[in-house]
Amino acid sequence: MEKELKSFFKSLVLAPSPSGFEQPAQNVYRSFVKPYADELLNDVHGNVIALKKGTGKLRVMIVGHADEIGMMVRYIDDDGFIHFTAIGGIDATILPGLKVKVYHGNKVYRGLIGRKPIHLLKGDEKGRSPQISDLWIDIGAKNKKDSEKKVCVGDFITFDPGMEMLSRDLVTTKATDNKSGVFVAAGVLKALSGEKTKASIYAVSSVQEEIGLRGATTSAFGIDPHIGIAIDVTHATDYPGMDKKQVGDIKLGGGPVLAIGANINPRILELLKKAAADAGIKPQFEAAPRGTGTDANAIQLTRSGVATGLISIPNRYMHTPTEIVSFSDLEGTVKILAEFVRKLDDKTNLIP
Numbered sequence: 001m002e003k004e005l006k007s008f009f010k011s012l013v014l015a016p017s018p019s020g021f022e023q024p025a026q027n028v029y030r031s032f033v034k035p036y037a038d039e040l041l042n043d044v045h046g047n048v049i050a051l052k053k054g055t056g057k058l059r060v061m062i063v064g065h066a067d068e069i070g071m072m073v074r075y076i077d078d079d080g081f082i083h084f085t086a087i088g089g090i091d092a093t094i095l096p097g098l099k100v101k102v103y104h105g106n107k108v109y110r111g112l113i114g115r116k117p118i119h120l121l122k123g124d125e126k127g128r129s130p131q132i133s134d135l136w137i138d139i140g141a142k143n144k145k146d147s148e149k150k151v152c153v154g155d156f157i158t159f160d161p162g163m164e165m166l167s168r169d170l171v172t173t174k175a176t177d178n179k180s181g182v183f184v185a186a187g188v189l190k191a192l193s194g195e196k197t198k199a200s201i202y203a204v205s206s207v208q209e210e211i212g213l214r215g216a217t218t219s220a221f222g223i224d225p226h227i228g229i230a231i232d233v234t235h236a237t238d239y240p241g242m243d244k245k246q247v248g249d250i251k252l253g254g255g256p257v258l259a260i261g262a263n264i265n266p267r268i269l270e271l272l273k274k275a276a277a278d279a280g281i282k283p284q285f286e287a288a289p290r291g292t293g294t295d296a297n298a299i300q301l302t303r304s305g306v307a308t309g310l311i312s313i314p315n316r317y318m319h320t321p322t323e324i325v326s327f328s329d330l331e332g333t334v335k336i337l338a339e340f341v342r343k344l345d346d347k348t349n350l351i352p
Ligand SMILES: [Zn+2]
Pocket: 177, 210, 319
């Protein structure tokens, strides 16, 4: 991956952006897409929309969600320890011992998630997984007063894993779910810079997906698109304990994943397949027989309906601070979507 894109990806994943607090990541998005957009639109919900005007009437929305899972300060006890609640789906089993950052206004405090040591766990505590209520965050405060000088109820918290390359292609960090999608939306605009397209492209970095597809709901209503493509991550199933009979066969680095099912307009699926073939990228496929848990679901059900597609990046260890994605999957997704947009014009038939 070229240097500029790699550093954009790094800035995106490391920018803190739990649902409801996305603006640090949105600032990274704004400054990257600015040179490639005719207009930058910011709505009251926090969505950022980069518009590249086309020569025709068709409006296509491509969207990745900027929000990540995180935590929030709920209560500070007399000893100065922070008790917290989850923002989005967090598995408490992975939390003990993790380093975190607590954000208070412009200040950032380092902390760690504490749990009683194994020696001191009693009876049933030993056999069961920890709950969030068994854990706390230690920022090194002397007591409640000292802690309250730094943080307060409602402050948000993120994981603090940095970003590491595991190989030339595989990167591990937090929030590849779904800064990957934001990266692709921006990458498509960059790939099409200097080109005239017939369709107008609304490249959206949406908010609050992890807590109910909320930003896609409002941005899709505002844009009123003919076509909406969500870019998200999906579970890679190529690691121990994954039952392919239950979850399908998706390989990390095996190519972008096209979803098939009720949430996907069949004409859009055919166009995505053709775009992939013309771009020289071999996609993987996943069965999605119902509404999906992605922004594609909210977009499809907007107004009188939108022709939707879903393209996903294989991701290992979703909703942990050590997710893994492949740069070649990201680049392949950009290529497919750029080619897809080139194929659209006012005559594109979207009726199944
Ligand atoms: Zn997620």
